[in-house]
Amino acid sequence: MIKRISLVRRRDGMxxxxxxxxxxGPHAEIVRDLPGVLGLRFGKVQDWMPEAAAWDGVxxxxxxxxxxxxxxxxxxxHAARLAEDRKKFLGEAQSCFVEEHTVVAPPEGR
Incomplete structure (x- = not known):
């Protein structure tokens, strides 16, 4: 199994x-409809170091x-829906694929 991680920054003025x-909400519904999705999670960034490089979400x-x-x-x-929707809220994004290697499992439900 593979995970795509995206660092996202909101559109100016939002x-x-x-x-x-x-x-x-609306964007998650589009991603949820992608063929083959096995899991989906959104993280709201609370603090970033250094602050000048801050992203809004992961x-x-x-x-x-x-x-x-x-x-x-x-x-x-799906590709067209994603491209159109990104214009509504996304200022910048970077993505990568990772293969996880868990050393200590997070608490259940996290």
């Missing part, structure tokens, strides 16, 4: 509350493989 409401979405994720994000109509 409050943190407006950004988070859209990201975890998104995590799980797939069976990098190839499955790439197919999902490229598939239509």
């Amino acid at each position: 409050s943190r509350e407006e950004f988070f409401a859209h990201w975890t 998104g995590e979405v799980w797939f069976a493989s990098v190839e499955a994720a790439e197919r999902a994000f490229a598939s239509e109509p």
